Amino acid sequence: MVVELIRVVRREYKSILIVVLLVGLAGLAYIYPFHTHFRFTVSVAVLATLLLYFPRLPTFTTAVLSGIAIFIGRSAVQMTFDPVGLTQVMMINSPAIVYYISYGACFQALRIRRLVDNLPALILFLSVSDVFSNIVELLTRGEPLKGNPETVFSSLVGVAVLRAVLAVGAYYVLRRYQAFVLAEEQVARYTELTVMIAQLKAELYYLKKSSQDIEQVMEDSYWLYKRLYTRDSADSDAAQALAVARNIHEVKKDYSRVVTGIENILQPSATLHGLRLAEIFFVIEQNTRRYLAGHDKNIAISFKHEYDFVTDQHYAIVSILDDLIINAIEACGDTGAIRVTERASAGEIVFAVEDNGCGIKAEDFDLLFEVGYSTKFCPETGKMSTGLGLSHVKNLTEMLAGTVELESEVGRMTKFTVRLPVRSIVLPGEWAEEGGT
Structure with missing residues (x-):
């Protein structure tokens, strides 16, 4: 003892x-x-x-x-x-x-x-x-x-009861405060867990999107191999194209395993068949804010949508907005402001990405969406950018029967407006239910 x-x-x-x-x-x-x-x-x-x-x-x-x-x-x-x-x-x-x-x-x-x-x-x-x-x-x-003994004893008992009541009262106050603190901690942990799950869902979404991109690259590489294989003089090229397709296939399988594992943990409500625009904006916003924080950029970004709808073209919408947002971030440098908006107008869904960065010269407008054209380079390596981002935006927009418009003033602002027909991105029934115009 x-x-x-x-x-x-x-x-x-x-x-x-x-x-x-x-x-x-x-x-x-x-x-x-x-x-x-x-x-x-x-x-x-x-x-x-x-x-x-x-x-x-x-x-x-x-x-x-x-x-x-x-x-x-x-x-x-x-x-x-x-x-x-x-x-x-x-x-x-x-x-x-x-x-x-x-x-x-x-x-x-x-x-x-x-x-x-x-x-x-x-x-x-x-x-x-x-x-x-x-x-x-x-x-x-x-x-x-x-004083007589009765008075002394009464005093001792009275003070003893008073001190006991004070002690018990203080004890219960402390216990209640402890319960309050524990409840606050539980709320904080729950909030943190909710944010973590939301971030995981965002990452899961990008994994799914990457899987789809990888699938397309694999298919393109395979058909390139088939075309090269018919040419006797290009055996080495054909073999290299086939090797690329095989490697991409392995990467795709690994991605599929990761996606399946995360899906089993999170059991996300969103499926590949449709996502609401609010969810798409949430995914893009979370990803963009993590990107800004990771690159130590003091850029304010806001997202606003007027018409929430369900679409099965969420991968294309995410790709378009992601590329435009990254372009806006690069234009802003270390500080600036970016606004991402959506509205419905005359049978169209209109997305806009506007920044107050360096702007674009008028003579560059026609070349801006061409493959390989870029005015940016990596400051660490000195290598020019591939110039694929905006051309990818144009291709995806045209695939959805839409158009891309550009407004810019050098040193003041740049605004990309993407107009997409309702019929190409909104699932049937959603437009009438929301009362679109």
Whole structure:
């Protein structure tokens, strides 16, 4: 038992030290009820509260150490402000240690911690421990009391009940506060988990989109191999094209495994058959904000849609908007603002991506959507950009029977407007239900 107590003290010494200091400080405020050196203080209420609140604290050890702390504190104050001898100071203040020894012993013997859910019994047993310990202290002091014994005993009982009520009240307040803090932590964890799941869903969406892109590249590589294979002079080219197709096929299989695994974990509500525009904007916004944060860019970006619809062309819409947003980010540099909007007008869905970046010269407008044309380069490597982004936007837009428009002023703004027919991107029934015009 002694060994276990030592282990507990070693493990909980910080908590014990805090409790002892709090009780010691509370013990410096007191009153003299019987015109002797016997004192009433709230320190025992503080001790009882903390012993109840921290069930792992060793009861008797903490109580004894609290009594010693009160003895030291009172003696130091008395020797500082009252010129009396050390022996007299010790005689006056040492009975306080006896009180806390008795209180700790009663607290432990009566197993008061087991009564925390029985309010009347808890107050009763705390009061009994307090009264008994006060009587022990009075007997230790041996000082004559002014007043009849009935009055003294009534005072001891009244103060004991008051301190017990204070201790129990403080304990329940602390417990309620603890429950409140735990609830806040649970809400925070739930919010964090929700955000994490949303981010995973966004990543899952991009994995699905990449899988589709890889499928298309694999198919193109295979048909390139077939065409090259018919030419006798291009055996090496054909073999290389076939190797590319095989490698892409392996990558596609790995992507499929990852997508399936994440789908099984998240069980996303969205399927490949249709997504609402609000979900598409959410995915793009989350991805863009992570990109900006990862590249330390101070660019404000906003998303606004007026008409929410379900589309089965979400991969194409994401590709178009992603390329335009990346182009806008590059135009802004390290600071700027980007607006992404959507509206419905005269049988069309109109998307716009506008930035306040460097702008585009008028003479570059005609060449901007050509494959391989670019005015950008990588500052680290010095290599020019491939110039595929805007040409890809044009191809996807035309595939959906739409058009791309460009407005720009050098040094002020650039705005790409993509107009797509409703019939090419909105699933049947959605347009009439939403009351599109």
